Amino acid sequence: MTPLQACLLISALLFAIGFAGAVTRRHAILVLIGIELMLNAANLNLIAFWRFGAHPEALTGFIFVLFSMAMAGAEAAVGLALIIAIYRHKKTSNLDEVKELKG
Amino acid sequence: MSPFFIITGIVTLLGAAFAMSLRNLVHCALAMAVAFSGIAALYLQLDAQFVGFAEILVYVGAIAILIVFAILLTRSGEAPEKSVLTSGWMAGIAVSAMVFTMLGWAVLNSSAIPKETPPAPVATVKNVGDALMTKFVLPLEIIGLVLTAAMIGAVIVALKEDSQKSKSEDGGQQ
Amino acid sequence: MFDKLDQIFVTALHWLVSFVPEAWRPLASSLICIAFILSVFPAVFSVTTIFERKGIGRIQNRYGPNRVGIPFTKIRLAGFGQFIPDGVKMLTKEDIVPRAADKVVHFLAPVVMLIPVLLAYAVLPFGKNMTITDYDAGLLFFFAVGGAVEVSVFMAGWSSRNKYSLLGAMRAIAQMVSYEIPLILSAVTVVMVVGSLNMNEIIAHQNQYTFGIAHWHVFTPWGLVGFILFFIASLAESNRTPFDLPEAESEIIAGYFTEYSGFKFALFFLGEYLGMFAIIGLGITLFLGGWTSPVSFLTWIPSYVWFFTKLMAIVFVFIWIRATLPRLRMDQLMNFAWKFMLPLALINILVAGIWHYMAADWQRWLVCSAIIFGAYAILGRGLMQNQNFGKRVYRYAE
Numbered sequence: 001m002t003p004l005q006a007c008l009l010i011s012a013l014l015f016a017i018g019f020a021g022a023v024t025r026r027h028a029i030l031v032l033i034g035i036e037l038m039l040n041a042a043n044l045n046l047i048a049f050w051r052f053g054a055h056p057e058a059l060t061g062f063i064f065v066l067f068s069m070a071m072a073g074a075e076a077a078v079g080l081a082l083i084i085a086i087y088r089h090k091k092t093s094n095l096d097e098v099k100e101l102k103g
Numbered sequence: 104m105s106p107f108f109i110i111t112g113i114v115t116l117l118g119a120a121f122a123m124s125l126r127n128l129v130h131c132a133l134a135m136a137v138a139f140s141g142i143a144a145l146y147l148q149l150d151a152q153f154v155g156f157a158e159i160l161v162y163v164g165a166i167a168i169l170i171v172f173a174i175l176l177t178r179s180g181e182a183p184e185k186s187v188l189t190s191g192w193m194a195g196i197a198v199s200a201m202v203f204t205m206l207g208w209a210v211l212n213s214s215a216i217p218k219e220t221p222p223a224p225v226a227t228v229k230n231v232g233d234a235l236m237t238k239f240v241l242p243l244e245i246i247g248l249v250l251t252a253a254m255i256g257a258v259i260v261a262l263k264e265d266s267q268k269s270k271s272e273d274g275g276q277q
Numbered sequence: 278m279f280d281k282l283d284q285i286f287v288t289a290l291h292w293l294v295s296f297v298p299e300a301w302r303p304l305a306s307s308l309i310c311i312a313f314i315l316s317v318f319p320a321v322f323s324v325t326t327i328f329e330r331k332g333i334g335r336i337q338n339r340y341g342p343n344r345v346g347i348p349f350t351k352i353r354l355a356g357f358g359q360f361i362p363d364g365v366k367m368l369t370k371e372d373i374v375p376r377a378a379d380k381v382v383h384f385l386a387p388v389v390m391l392i393p394v395l396l397a398y399a400v401l402p403f404g405k406n407m408t409i410t411d412y413d414a415g416l417l418f419f420f421a422v423g424g425a426v427e428v429s430v431f432m433a434g435w436s437s438r439n440k441y442s443l444l445g446a447m448r449a450i451a452q453m454v455s456y457e458i459p460l461i462l463s464a465v466t467v468v469m470v471v472g473s474l475n476m477n478e479i480i481a482h483q484n485q486y487t488f489g490i491a492h493w494h495v496f497t498p499w500g501l502v503g504f505i506l507f508f509i510a511s512l513a514e515s516n517r518t519p520f521d522l523p524e525a526e527s528e529i530i531a532g533y534f535t536e537y538s539g540f541k542f543a544l545f546f547l548g549e550y551l552g553m554f555a556i557i558g559l560g561i562t563l564f565l566g567g568w569t570s571p572v573s574f575l576t577w578i579p580s581y582v583w584f585f586t587k588l589m590a591i592v593f594v595f596i597w598i599r600a601t602l603p604r605l606r607m608d609q610l611m612n613f614a615w616k617f618m619l620p621l622a623l624i625n626i627l628v629a630g631i632w633h634y635m636a637a638d639w640q641r642w643l644v645c646s647a648i649i650f651g652a653y654a655i656l657g658r659g660l661m662q663n664q665n666f667g668k669r670v671y672r673y674a675e
Contacts, residue, residue: 021123056224164424
């Protein structure tokens with residue numbers, strides 16, 4: 001197994017774990033943690049292909065990952081603000097209980 | 104693959120698995136921080152120094168703290184009373200197992216994976232800076248706008264509805 | 278001769294490492310450097326605790342500890358041996374863990390505080406050629422591990438299951454996160470002018486002499502403002518007075534380390550002071566020229582002597598400020614960070630850019646100083662508008 005395949009397997013497993021957590025757990029913040037893990041898995045994938053693929057001196061994968069991290073930060077901030085607003089309104093952060101649009 | 108790489112990979116995956124399966128939310132957030140540091144160590148082994156340090160700065164130093172603050176502000180720090188799994192969790196586990204199987208099969212049997220390892224690329228800060236200012240200057244400016252919009256949006260969404268300003272998590276995101 | 282004295286530690290390291298077979302040399306070199314840090318900086322910590330207690334005592338018009346010599350001997354040191362019984366006391370006190378505490382997280386919190394702080398010493402240049410790891414992005418590494426300390430503060434506060442600990446931890450994290458931004462922005466001005474994140478290159482940029490005075494960054498307008506902002510932000514990052522609300526005894530018992538006793542408290546205490554030394558070391562590297570001497574006729578003094586002299590001088594100023602200034606309240610603290618220091622740091626970046634692109638003569642001094650002075654006056658006046666200070670009235674007990 002080449003180092004690239006090892007990195008890609010780690011990133012695939014990380015993505016699967018994040019996905020399993022995001023669709024299985026009941027609490028909204030755990031879904032967000034799962035989303036962050038999935039984003040990190042994708043970033044790891046990008047860096048692995050930047051390192052072991054063609055033309056690493058063009059730094060494309062590298063810069064992509066920097067922007068992806070910035071977007072993940074912005075999305076975490078807005079997502080957590082939403083969770084806090086929903087908690088303030090419905091007094092619960094259980095996703096099974098916020099399934100109605102009626103407010 | 105050096106033993107160091109295998110150990111880092113195992114620590115990362117264990118951290119992620121614990122992050123998704125523990126009952127206490129604060130333990131999940133701390134396990135997630137461990138997983139992020141493991142990923143940063145993996146980046147450092149892949150000769151991506153700047154990205155590795157930025158990962159610790161952004162994810163462990165800011166996003167983990169943000170999630171912890173949100174856990175405390177929504178009073179989820181105590182142990183939950185009922186089941187922690189949503190209804191239909193079996194389908195979720197089955198789908199994620201299928202996703203991993205498919206991805207793993209594609210990685211191991213693909214013909215697009217190059218066979219030999221190229222030499223380590225030179226990703227000095229100067230090269231990254233040059234690339235950001237010449238080839239990628241448009242995404243740089245757009246990400247500035249996106250971050251400003253996200254910050255203002257987060258403050259407004261989390262603002263209390265009476266006219267007091269709440270201590271929003273804008274302070275946790277830099 | 279003085280060059281040999283200057284490089285004595287580097288030659289000692291090479292000599293020690295040459296005893297080891299070829300394949301193990303990097304590991305041996307790393308272990309010797311780690312041993313150096315683990316022995317020198319706790320010793321500096323002990324000396325600092327003594328100077329702090331005696332210094333604060335003298336400034337407050339009382340003696341500090343003045344009786345302890347070296348125990349079991351008749352050597353009298355007039356209080357300078359106080360760190361020995363203090364160390365023994367902390368190590369032998371009973372380690373009490375609250376019954377409801379989260380045992381694993383409670384145990385790991387001091388460890389998680391100490392490891393990033395010790396990692397930060399790896400990129401500081403203690404002398405010429407005396408950086409342990411010379412990363413290309415060394416400054417980013419330092420700020421990254423500085424951010425990891427906040428996780429340990431939260432772990433300590435939350436795992437104690439004590440509402441005062443949790444409150445202290447939340448305040449400490451809010452303060453650390455708020456002051457991290459002016460800290461990083463004032464370091465960004467240096468990076469802009471030097472053009473690199475590498476610590477040795479930042480020092481090389483300051484290692485030039487004009488009329489006998491070095492080109493330290495603190496001698497330029499943007500550098501002076503940057504140094505003052507960095508200094509204030511590093512007071513806040515180390516939870517020192519006037520920003521020690523999260524851990525002040527009269528406020529919240531001991532904040533996030535209320536429930537820690539014995540060795541774990543000693544680790545927190547050590548971690549806090551080591552963090553203080555690390556961030557002062559970074560400030561010295563960025564603004565005060567690192568290991569270079571300020572005047573060109575004193576360059577024969579070894580570089581590590583200069584580094585540690587500057588470090589102890591700034592530690593003395595920290596102790597002086599602790600003995601003199603009152604504590605800021607939480608909202609005053611946050612207002613100061615977000616409404617004064619952040620705009621001033623951003624304007625400082627603008628001024629550093631103007632400095633870099635103007636020609637090197639007296640005009641750029643005038644323009645940069647004028648912009649900084651104007652910004653400071655406007656921000657200061659703007660923030661003071663809501664406070665009406667009347668004439669001071671003295672009331673005596675008659």
